[in-house]
Amino acid sequence: MDAQHVMLLRELLASTPWVERSEDFARALRRTRSPGGLMLLGTPDDEPWHLAAHLDDEARYSGLPVLSPTLVRWQPPPDAPAHLRVGLDRLAEARRGETLFVVNAAEEAPVPLLERVDDARRTGATILSLDQGDPELTSLAHDSISLRPQAAPLTFEGLQHLVSTAAGQADPDRKPGFRERLSRFLDVVSGPRIAD
Numbered sequence: 001m002d003a004q005h006v007m008l009l010r011e012l013l014a015s016t017p018w019v020e021r022s023e024d025f026a027r028a029l030r031r032t033r034s035p036g037g038l039m040l041l042g043t044p045d046d047e048p049w050h051l052a053a054h055l056d057d058e059a060r061y062s063g064l065p066v067l068s069p070t071l072v073r074w075q076p077p078p079d080a081p082a083h084l085r086v087g088l089d090r091l092a093e094a095r096r097g098e099t100l101f102v103v104n105a106a107e108e109a110p111v112p113l114l115e116r117v118d119d120a121r122r123t124g125a126t127i128l129s130l131d132q133g134d135p136e137l138t139s140l141a142h143d144s145i146s147l148r149p150q151a152a153p154l155t156f157e158g159l160q161h162l163v164s165t166a167a168g169q170a171d172p173d174r175k176p177g178f179r180e181r182l183s184r185f186l187d188v189v190s191g192p193r194i195a196d
Helices: 003-012 018-030 049-062 111-122 135-140 156-168 178-190
Strands: 038-041 070-072 099-104 126-131 143-146
Touching: 003 156, 018 099, 018 126, 018 143, 018 156, 038 049, 038 111, 049 156, 099 111, 111 126, 111 135, 126 135, 126 156, 135 143
Parallel strands: 038 070, 038 099, 099 126, 126 143
Antiparallel strands: none
């Protein structure tokens, strides 16, 4: 789904709570403190490749490197490139300030997934979930966005696009950081530059 289709989807859903809810959820994604701290995990049978690619694109387009996810895989092949070789041991290293974003397209998360999520939560990671109404996974998450399968006209894939696009958008409520304030100050102090 390209940017134009996502904009059409947003227009179609403007009178529903989905656009605002996806924007709220995206704010939680942007709270990850450092690049590499956003871990993306699916089920053993369904890895969220598509969402990982879109978040990586949004990280580049928006200049927010914290949105570039680390795709955590259940059984990464040992000969895969380094960024595709991150296994479940990464979750054991999860700490406060990092985010575990769990994507479960099934109605219920498998027990091994729930156990890994619970472990990451205990070590201090923020847990976010995008699912299809899974009460067990939702209970472990600090924030979740659930789409029941019958919630037409939105599909699970469409919801992933709403969330990833919203993550890359400027947050009007975000206060500028020290470097941004310093840069603006220096621009004001130095005044306009006059060409010779």
